[in-house]
Amino acid sequence: MLLPLSAAAQPDESTLQGQQRMSCTSIMVGRKASADGSVMTSHTCDSWYRTWMQIVPARDYERDTVTAIYEGRMHTQSAQDSTKLYRRGVIPQVRHTFRYLDTAYPCLNEKQLAIGETTVSGRDTLQNKKGMFMVEELERIALERCSTAREAIRLMGDLVKTYGYGDSGECLTIADKNEVWIFEVFGEGPKKIGGVWAAVRIPDDEVAVSANISRIGRLDLSNPDRYMASENVFDVAKKLKLWDGKSEFSFWKAYSGENYFHEKKNYSVREHFIMSQLAPSLCLSDTIEELPLSVKPDTLVSAEQVMRLLGSYYEGTPKNLSGRHLIPNPKRKDKQGNLVENEPDSIVSPFSNPWMRPDEINMYYAMGDSVMKNIRTVSVPWCAYSTVIQLRAWLPDEVGGVAWVALDNPGESPRFPIFSGTKSLPPLLQTCGQHVERDDAALWHYRKANRLATIRWGTYRKMIESARDYFIQKGQRELPFVEQTWQQLNSTDSKQAQQMLDGYTADFFGATIQRWDDMARQLWRQLWAGF
Secondary structure, three states, rough: OEEOOOOOOOHHHHHHHHHHHHHEEEEEEOOOEOOOOOOOEEEOOOOOOOOOEEEEEEEOOOOOOOEEEEEEEEHOOOOOOOOOEEEEEEEEEOOOEEEEEOOOOEEEOOOOEEEEEEEEOOOOHOOOOOEEEEHHHHHHHHHHHHOOOHHHHHHOOOHHHOOOOOOOEEEEEEEEEOEEEEEEEEEOOOOOOEEEEEEEEEEOOEEEOOOOOOOOOOOOOOOOEEEEOOOOOHHHHHOOOOOOOOOOOHHHHHHHHOHHHHHHOOOOOOHHHHHHHHHHHHOOOOOOOOOOOOEEEOOOEEEEHHHHOOOOOOOOOOOHOOOOOHHEEEOOOOOOOOOOOOOOOOEEEEOOOOOHHHHHHHHHHHHOOOOOOOOOOOOOOOOEEEEEEEOOOOOOOHHHEEEEEEEEOOOOOOOOOEEEOOOOOOOHHHOOOOOEOOOOOOHHHHHHHHHHHHHHHHHHHHHHHHHHHHHHHHHHHHHHHHHHHHHHHHHOOHHHHHHHHHHHHHHHHHHHHHHHHHHHHHHHHHOOOOO
């Protein structure tokens, strides 16, 4: 069944622009900061981008072959769709490319190289749309050709210098099985087809967050083990009068200058909240100009913690929107009309939820509920997909790298594993569901139950969250078994090992689909009388 979305269901241009200004969150974890020694990067793709994904196989090419660089793949319906797909140019192809997981922002290859993304925009005057590369194509080429984060950074820097960068400001969180880096790139302005970038390695025992704001500050290029940058990083800033050349250089101050609230800060609510959750002992202030790029967490960080943080909405803090809408407590009086002293005067409305639409919030505000003001949460209902990627040096690459993928709102949806060694994905994952409601697109199997549960979040959150948590815990519990089984099978029969690995992803994914379909039917039955 294919149903086009109504005009009311489609986001208007102003909504899209507002979301894109605050779209995507990435958490990075060094190997000594993680509970199991994994290096981690992550990404919430919070916008109207495609949800289809595929495994692109490794390939060999003849000499003197070229490969095309495109714009528009993030809005296609499948790998075969070329609607509004534009070729921006070609570059020489290498003799061999690696297998990789092709998502809207390509994210993991067979060598345990992984990339997260978050748009930082920066100064509008820096963009030059004549540059060949959009950021998603930089990611694709890096995953096809590189096996380490440092290789990827150098390659992308060379590509930007040679062919130009045509996108707005972007941050890529690039990890391999040993280390994780934060890489930020901007254009050089309308008069120069090129680009300017900087990269900083997150210390092994620290964590970092990027959420749509340039985070890189001081650069110590005398320490190449920790810092990298384009050779023009200082000259461009001086030429464009973004830095006086005398004061201490700050990358974010020069090339961005502010957050999306136009505050002169290198962070906003999400960065401060996540870092405060991971390192509460630091008592990080939200009034300072510059939040540290990375911090040492109070306790070692698990993949499950990263998943939960990407699904969070400030619950337990004054910023939690779903805790603000109070109604009289019906249990305050018993059947005889007597006051029940141990019952509070008011309770949170079951209709209150963390992801209210702006028009809902405006309605409550117009009715005099002055506390109903929206704050961008970490998890959002307009998320296309999200990934939490673990990379493990002590395991073979095939099972050492694993992307835990969720479609739709990461605060509600389950996660299923796709490994560096995975070679095929279920058909439901290979069709986009963003622009048309269709049963052959995985997105809608999650979205229906999620949206119905959100209508009465106070009532139905237990159903959704318990199912979500079941699959999070199932994945972490079964991961050692998958790693061990694959290695045992691969030692004697590599074909059988491959079938097991692909089959495990398909079975795990299929179980999540079945559970969410069942919940959608159950919720429809319970909401028959109206919303």
